Structures are given as C-alpha cells and as structure tokens.
Amino acid sequence: MSTNENNSVVTRFAPSPTGFMHIGGIRTALFAYLWARKNNGIFILRIEDTDKEREVAGSMEHITESLHWLGINWDFGPENPGPFGSCIQSERLDTYLKIAHDLVERGLAYPDPYTQEELDGFRTKAEAERRPLLMREHRPDTFAIWDGKAPLRFKVPEIKRFKWHDEVRGDLEAGEESVDDFIIIKSDGFPTYNFAHIIDDEAMGVTHIFRGDEFISSTPRFLALYEALGITPPKFVALPPILRADKTKKLGKRDGAKDILEYRTEGYLPDAMVNFLALIGWNPGTEQELFDREALLQAFDISRIQIHGGVFNEEKLQWLNREYLLKLSDSDFYAYIAPTLQDALGKRNIAVTETVARKLTSVIRERINVSGDIATMAQEGEFDLYFADPTIEQSKLPTKNESMTDVKRHLTHVRGQVAALDDDITNDPEKIKAALWDYATQEGRGNVLWPLRYALTGRERSPDPFIVASIIGKDIALRRIDNALRALDPV
Numbered sequence: 486m487s488t489n490e491n492n493s494v495v496t497r498f499a500p501s502p503t504g505f506m507h508i509g510g511i512r513t514a515l516f517a518y519l520w521a522r523k524n525n526g527i528f529i530l531r532i533e534d535t536d537k538e539r540e541v542a543g544s545m546e547h548i549t550e551s552l553h554w555l556g557i558n559w560d561f562g563p564e565n566p567g568p569f570g571s572c573i574q575s576e577r578l579d580t581y582l583k584i585a586h587d588l589v590e591r592g593l594a595y596p597d598p599y600t601q602e603e604l605d606g607f608r609t610k611a612e613a614e615r616r617p618l619l620m621r622e623h624r625p626d627t628f629a630i631w632d633g634k635a636p637l638r639f640k641v642p643e644i645k646r647f648k649w650h651d652e653v654r655g656d657l658e659a660g661e662e663s664v665d666d667f668i669i670i671k672s673d674g675f676p677t678y679n680f681a682h683i684i685d686d687e688a689m690g691v692t693h694i695f696r697g698d699e700f701i702s703s704t705p706r707f708l709a710l711y712e713a714l715g716i717t718p719p720k721f722v723a724l725p726p727i728l729r730a731d732k733t734k735k736l737g738k739r740d741g742a743k744d745i746l747e748y749r750t751e752g753y754l755p756d757a758m759v760n761f762l763a764l765i766g767w768n769p770g771t772e773q774e775l776f777d778r779e780a781l782l783q784a785f786d787i788s789r790i791q792i793h794g795g796v797f798n799e800e801k802l803q804w805l806n807r808e809y810l811l812k813l814s815d816s817d818f819y820a821y822i823a824p825t826l827q828d829a830l831g832k833r834n835i836a837v838t839e840t841v842a843r844k845l846t847s848v849i850r851e852r853i854n855v856s857g858d859i860a861t862m863a864q865e866g867e868f869d870l871y872f873a874d875p876t877i878e879q880s881k882l883p884t885k886n887e888s889m890t891d892v893k894r895h896l897t898h899v900r901g902q903v904a905a906l907d908d909d910i911t912n913d914p915e916k917i918k919a920a921l922w923d924y925a926t927q928e929g930r931g932n933v934l935w936p937l938r939y940a941l942t943g944r945e946r947s948p949d950p951f952i953v954a955s956i957i958g959k960d961i962a963l964r965r966i967d968n969a970l971r972a973l974d975p976v
Contacts, residue, residue: 498557502547505745508745508797509727511552511762516724517693518557528558529562529689530549533681534575535676549562554745555759574681578676580688581670594637596635639709639710646659646661647705651723652720652790654792664705667679683710686719687714693720693787696723697723697726730796752853757806770789806854822859825857826849826859828860841956870944877969900966902920903917903959903966904959906959911954915951
C-alpha cells in the first residue's frame, strides 16, 4: 500500500477544516515539518475534511495561508497531489470504501444495527453501573449485509492488552478496556478519523506521526486496526500540551488562545513566532533561546521533546519579537511599521510624508515589541510633538540652578549653532549633537539640553533633543526655539 519505497522520513500535518488554526495545531505542524526537513525527508499537508457537519467554509484556505505565513511549506498538499493521489480526504473516499468492504468480507467489520435511542440506552446503563460503554459487548450475533447507509463498525479481532513505544513517552501499555468496536464509516458515507488517518498514513508512507498527547488513550484502538490491516505502525511522537500561564490547564479559547493569523495582524514576525513555538515543549539542551531557521533545523531533535506541558508565555513571545525587530535593516523595519504608522496617524488627522515617517523609525524601533504598539503610542499622543509646535510655559524652561537669563543665553547660543548647520546635516542627530556638545559640556549638559528639549517638545519626557530636531527639521527647530525665547522675554 505504501508509496515510501526509499524508507525516507515522511511526516504530515493533517488538520480538519473546522475553524481557526489553534496555536497547538501550528506547533504540531512545525515539529513535523522540522523533523522532515532535518532528515531531508518529505512533509505532507493533508486536509481531513470528513466531518462535514463541523466543516467551516474557507478553513482550508485559512490553514494554507497560516502555514505559508510561517514558512512551513509542504512537498505534497491540497493543490499538489502526490504519487499516492489527493491530499484531501473527501477526494479519497473510494480508497476507504474499498478497504472497508475488504474488512467486511473478512468478518472484521459489521453494520451497526442500533438506533440512536438504543445507543443512548446502552450509555445510560453503563453510566449507572459506573463502567465504560463498550460496544463490543453489544456486538450482534449475526451481521446484516452492509448497504453503505448504516454506520460500519470495526470488529476488534482480539481483546487483549496492547503495548507500544512512543518516541517521547517511552514504552506504554493499556488494558483490554481500552479496545472496542469503533465506527470506521459513518452513515453519511464518510470515514471517521480513527479509520481514514491509518489508511492515508500507510498510503503516503508516513514514518512519524506527530500529534497531541490526548491521542495516547486511543492508540490501542489504532493498533488493533493496524494489526487487522497488516500494517506496521509508524513511529508515534506524542507532543506535550500547551498550558496557559498559570500551568493549571491546557490553553484554550477561554484562556485567550487566538487564531494564529491574529498574531500576524498584531505585528508578530513569522521568524519570531516559529522560534517561540519551537521552545514550547522542546528543550535544545542549552541556554540558547534565539534560533534562526537554520539553527533551529540543526538543533531540533525528537529526543529533546519534553513529556510535561509547555507554558504559552506571551511576554516571552513579545521579547522574542522585539529581538527579531532589532535585527531588521532600516529599510525592512520601515516596511514593517509603515502601514501601521500611516493608519495610526491618520486616525489622529495627522498627515505624514514618507521622509518624516522614515525619520520616526529611530524613535519607534526602541519602543515597540510589535507594530500594534504604534497604534497605542499614537493614541496616547506620543507622535503629536513632531507635528504641532508645543505651548511653552516659562517656568519650566530653567533647571533648578539656572536663572531665566542663563536659559536665554543657552537657547540663543544653541539657536545660532543650529542655524549655522546645513539643512541636510539636521537630518542627522549625531551631527546636531556634535555641534552642541562642547558647549553643553562646558555649561552643564542639563542646563543646556533641558531647555532645548522642552523648547522642541513642550514635554518633560521625550526622545533626546538631537533626535527630535533631526525629525522635525532645521526650520521647525529654529521656530520652536524662537517661541521659547519669546516665552522668556514676553512683550
């Protein structure tokens, strides 16, 4: 059945198109992708769309967009069938039905004869007796001919204890109570996950199955079906859960779990997100926390996947994103912030030229973790000082040890130095600093630079005056200094 004739590593990510991409699903995709790429193997994106009642329109496109954003690219997927055929389960129904009929002929599958009311009765009785509902205890003595309309159940050929090895958890086992006759084909003609994924993994040559540890309890049922089909199981890699911040339970929607593309909207970089996800439940064995793509591939190993859950720490994600932002070139950083900056200033009715917007990058780069922080800065008026002359209060111009006369002398000298600069030089804060530094050092830096800062911004806290002057330009800087001088000597 398998198309993996070379025994190369083959992994897959097999989401259901039932809504947004949860962070846990993306982490599963990443680990499977990393293991395939590390071993020069094959990574498959398979869409498991057999639950038509829960399917959400547009989900498949959302899945592919999410993975593409993170750079998790596949060799075979929805748009690129492999030698095994389609990667969309609803397009593989003939395969499942053929194998289901083979199981029927071998006496290993039978049509479920019970109504929903009868099934509910079995369940109620089992609950009253405080025992699990096992459908093998209600297996009919004779089986009707399957017409494809009734649900089809797998008949477990042997009720026994199962033992298996998990690459993360080690040797595991489960007793007879974990094995039961389960549905493999539903009444709508679509296979269940329990059946279809085993058929597809074999056909696609999958060697390693990465999935959440919640599937451990179902593994004995899978093993029974593997045996019945004569399939050697692939290696199981049970991933630890992603926990919320207080470590008490798995991260869920109620705990703030978001669609992965919301993080893109908020301004997280894909490299930062990949780095962050890799460290949830995987330990490189060192203190290193920053991994570019190549370093991550080199370091990643199944043996370092942890058993215990990893915490989703959004503060760490913000820190990582900031580290990656600081690595961006000036041009890349501007491209990153420009749309958000333009939009944020537009909401405050501030028109900004590209020249000024580029100058603002030096102020923004040191202040943000994500581009979404720019909107907060704009909303709080942090950019207003670059676009409107401040109102100057005379009493705030001098320092404690300086008189109004001293302040006037300092601002007059500074004005002359700035006026003497070439216009293009004032685009460079270091050139402005060089022109004023010796005088400020001689007279006391606070005595000189404080009134200059206040004259330019009208604020007690702001970026240094050299940066502000370089952003607003020579003419506006001179005008604001003149306004401060007039406040010192009002007519």
